[in-house]
Structure formats: C-alpha cells, structure tokens
Amino acid sequence: MVRKRVLDPKPIFDEEYMLEFLAQHDVKPVHAGKIWRHVMDNPDCPFDEIPGIPKKIRIPLRHEFVLSTSTISKVQVSEIDGTVKFLIRLQDGHEIESVIISHTGEFDPFGTERSERAGTRNTLCVSSQVGCRLKCTFCATGTMGLLGDLTGGEIMEQLMHARNQREVQNVVFMGMGEPLENMTGVVGALRGFTDTQRFGLAPRNVTVSTVGIIPNMRKLVERVPSVKLALSLHAPNQELREKLVPSAKNFRLPDLMQFVDEYAAKYANDGRRKGMVMISYVMIEGVNSSLDLARELAILLAGKPVIVNIIPFNDFEGSPDNFKEPKAEITDAFIEVLKAEGMWVFERRHHGRDIAAACGQLAKLEKGGGTVGQVIEVEEVHGGCGGVVKEKPKVNALARDIVKNRQTQVKKSLKKRVLDKFDNMTPTQKITVLGVGTLCGLGAVVLLFRRRSNYCI
Numbered sequence: 099m100v101r102k103r104v105l106d107p108k109p110i111f112d113e114e115y116m117l118e119f120l121a122q123h124d125v126k127p128v129h130a131g132k133i134w135r136h137v138m139d140n141p142d143c144p145f146d147e148i149p150g151i152p153k154k155i156r157i158p159l160r161h162e163f164v165l166s167t168s169t170i171s172k173v174q175v176s177e178i179d180g181t182v183k184f185l186i187r188l189q190d191g192h193e194i195e196s197v198i199i200s201h202t203g204e205f206d207p208f209g210t211e212r213s214e215r216a217g218t219r220n221t222l223c224v225s226s227q228v229g230c231r232l233k234c235t236f237c238a239t240g241t242m243g244l245l246g247d248l249t250g251g252e253i254m255e256q257l258m259h260a261r262n263q264r265e266v267q268n269v270v271f272m273g274m275g276e277p278l279e280n281m282t283g284v285v286g287a288l289r290g291f292t293d294t295q296r297f298g299l300a301p302r303n304v305t306v307s308t309v310g311i312i313p314n315m316r317k318l319v320e321r322v323p324s325v326k327l328a329l330s331l332h333a334p335n336q337e338l339r340e341k342l343v344p345s346a347k348n349f350r351l352p353d354l355m356q357f358v359d360e361y362a363a364k365y366a367n368d369g370r371r372k373g374m375v376m377i378s379y380v381m382i383e384g385v386n387s388s389l390d391l392a393r394e395l396a397i398l399l400a401g402k403p404v405i406v407n408i409i410p411f412n413d414f415e416g417s418p419d420n421f422k423e424p425k426a427e428i429t430d431a432f433i434e435v436l437k438a439e440g441m442w443v444f445e446r447r448h449h450g451r452d453i454a455a456a457c458g459q460l461a462k463l464e465k466g467g468g469t470v471g472q473v474i475e476v477e478e479v480h481g482g483c484g485g486v487v488k489e490k491p492k493v494n495a496l497a498r499d500i501v502k503n504r505q506t507q508v509k510k511s512l513k514k515r516v517l518d519k520f521d522n523m524t525p526t527q528k529i530t531v532l533g534v535g536t537l538c539g540l541g542a543v544v545l546l547f548r549r550r551s552n553y554c555i
C-alpha cells in the first residue's frame with residue numbers, strides 16, 4: 099500500500115481539495131464553480147482578486163492554491179507522425195508521461211466526432227498513477243511498481259499542459275497506471291474534464307480504459323455514466339489472460355462478459371454510444387496472435403456491442419524475450435477472421451514509435467539514457483509554462499494559451515451540441531425547424547428592405 103500523496107500548494111481545479119478548503123472556511127460549495135470559471139477565463143488574475151467570493155477566503159486561497167503544481171520537464175515530438183510526448187515533473191519529484199496523438203481521417207469507433215473524423219483530431223493519453231502495481235507482462239509501466247496515485251488536479255494539469263501545445267478534442271486514460279485503481283483521482287479528473295466551468299470536454303470524448311476491475315467499473319458507471327469505457331482484454335480465455343494480465347485471477351472472464359452485457363442493456367438507447375465497449379487487444383506474435391485464438395475471441399464476443407481494437411505489441415527495454423511485435427500479415431489475418439465473424443474491428447496504428455510513446459511503453463524512460471525523435475526543451479516551446487506558477491511572465495504565457503484554447507473549445511462544443519440535437523430530431527421536427535429557420539431568414543430580409551426603403555424616403 100503506497101502512502102497517499104499530499105500536495106502543498108494544491109491544484110486550483112482539484113475538486114476534493116477545493117471543497118475541503120471551502121468547508122474549512124465555512125463557505126458554501128457553490129463558490130467553487132465561481133472560482134474555477136473565473137480562473138479558466140482569467141488565469142493570470144491573482145486568486146485574492148477573484149470577484150464574487152467571500153472576503154475571508156481570498157488571502158488563504160492565494161496562499162494554498164496554484165494554477166499548476168506540475169512542470170513539463172521535456173517535450174518530444176515524433177519525426178514520423180507528430181505525436182507529442184510530455185515528461186511531467188510532479189511537485190514531489192515523481193515523473194509521469196502523457197502523449198498527444200493526432201488522428202487524420204482515422205476510423206472513429208463510436209462515431210461521435212463527425213466534424214473531426216474527416217480532418218485531424220488530437221487525443222491526449224493521460225496517466226492516472228505514478229507506475230502501476232498490476233504488472234501486466236507486456237507493459238513497461240508495470241515494471242516500475244506503484245509509486246503513487248495522482249490527484250484529480252494533477253490529472254487535469256496534463257490537459258492544461260497539452261493544450262499549450264495543441265488543441266485537444268479527446269482524452270483517454272491509457273497512460274501510466276490503472277485508472278480504476280485510483281478512483282478518487284480519476285473520478286475527480288473526469289468531473290473536471292467534463293465540467294463546463296472547468297475544461298468543458300464532451301463526456302463522450304473521454305474514455306477510461308481498464309484491465310477489468312469489475313466493482314470499480316460498476317462504481318465508475320454510477321458516478322460518471324456518460325464517459326466511454328474501454329476494456330483491455332488481450333486474450334479470449336481465462337488461462338492465457340492470467341498469463342498476460344496477472345490481476346485477471348481476481349476478475350474472471352465470465353464476470354467481465356456479464357458486465358459488458360449489463361452495460362450494453364443499460365445504455366442501448368444512449369445516442370450514438372449504444373452501450374458499446376471498446377475491447378483492447380495487445381497482439382504479441384506467437385502468444386495471442388493465432389487464428390484459433392481469433393476464432394475463440396469472436397465466439398466470446400459474439401452478439402455483444404463491442405469494437406475490437408488490435409494494438410500490435412511495442413517492444414521495450416526489459417520486455418520478456420519471447421514477446422515480439424507481430425508481422426503485418428499475422429495481424430491482418432487475425433483481423434480478417436474477426437471481420438468474417440461480423441465483428442467491428444480496427445487496428446490502432448503505431449504512434450510516436452521513434453519517441454517510445456506507444457501503448458504500453460510509458461515509463462520513466464529517461465533511465466535508458468538518450469532520447470530519439472525531436473527533443474525540445476520546455477523553455478524553447480512555451481516559456482516554461484505550467485509549474486508551481488509564481489513568476490508573472492510564465493503565468494501570462496499560460497493564461498493567453500488557456501483563454502485561447504478555451505474559447506475555441508467552447509465554440510466547437512456549441513457547434514457540436516447544435517448538430518447533435520438536430521441529428522436526434524424526428525423528420526417532422528427537422529422539417530419544422532428548417533421551416534421556422536427559413537421564415538425567420540425571409541422575415542429578416544423583408545425587414546432589411548423595408549428599413550432601406552425608409553432611408554430612401
């Protein structure tokens with residue numbers, strides 16, 4: 099059991115710390131929203147000058163909280179595909195990684211990103227723990243053991259740092275750590291990511307990936323029902339799964355499949371998601387890549403609303419000797435079997451291969467010595483943004499970026515909501531809306547002409 103990490107100063111967007119602070123000062127929780135909204139719009143405003151909050155909390159707020167408790171130590175940009183990897187130093191000196199992956203016209207399994215699907219969209223892969231105790235045999239993070247859980251605020255700071263580099267539309271919890279082993283931090287971050295007073299992401303653009311901690315999957319669905327779920331399966335039978343994912347001993351396949359069925363039944367009518375679960379399958383040549391296993395997987399998942407995501411294994415220093423990345427023809431043949439059984443399946447392309455940013459490779463990589471890809475020191479790219487922000491110029495740089503990104507985000511999310519609403523209407527409602535819209539437009543034109551005529555007279 100690792101000791102709970104305690105931050106001082108605390109991250110301003112962390113719900114747990116903020117509500118505790120307000121309660122200590124006998125102030126209503128509603129002020130949290132006021133503080134967050136103001137800081138999002140005016141991040142360079144000193145906290146003791148936030149308007150509309152009780153006077154008695156102004157000075158303590160400034161002393162106890164900061165805009166960001168973490169700093170970016172290094173940014174690496176892949177020369178192959180532009181993937182960006184951040185090495186982030188936490189307040190206590192631990193380091194974590196997060197990755198921005200760009201997708202261009204790639205298959206969107208949940209069909210939610212209508213506008214972005216044709217163009218480029220960026221997904222931020224966030225870490226939820228420092229290391230991980232579950233020791234999946236194909237995973238570099240698992241070799242570190244667990245050093246600590248991230249707070250909700252620290253998880254949110256990863257998005258704050260990423261937004262200084264790129265516009266980010268999606269967040270996936272597929273970085274370091276098992277998210278459902280850190281329920282407090284992850285649920286706190288999910289609430290912040292999807293809170294319109296904080297990061298304002300659409301819940302369907304946020305995915306939590308788990309190896310299958312069933313009781314916590316149930317809790318997550320209760321607490322934050324609108325985010326998407328991905329289940330890391332990696333094997334179609336219990337015996338093989340236990341070899342790859344040792345924690346599978348406690349959460350058996352029939353129980354996992356029962357959860358998938360319950361989830362599907364509960365969310366069958368939920369817009370485009372329709373109770374779908376993404377099934378991740380890291381493919382290792384000669385271990386879980388045979389066509390017999392593909393058929394077994396198809397039988398296991400038959401009739402379930404799932405999308406299988408095949409991820410070719412990424413080699414890393416210290417990975418088991420017999421683990422190899424599958425040849426393209428092996429992956430293709432596996433996928434063909436699944437497709438022939440009528441399954442939805444896609445292969446996740448390798449991202450950031452030259453900077454070790456691919457799935458299962460995230461760990462404290464500096465220990466290997468030497469880095470590849472384009473390495474940019476933080477100061478070069480964003481004036482040392484983030485961090486325990488005390489120096490004015492750094493805050494201003496961060497402020498400008500946050501405001502700019504938030505405005506873009508709000509515009510996009512408004513556009514998306516209007517399109518989604520229209521999409522969900524019945525044909526009669528659509529005709530009515532279009533008719534009213536046309537009449538309003540005609541009315542406006544007539545008024546304009548009449549006003550012009552008046553001027554002429």
Ligand code: SF4
Pocket residue numbers: 229230231232233234237238239240273274275276309
């Ligand atoms: S795959 Fe996920 S759960 Fe397994 S060891 Fe790696 S980080 Fe932990």
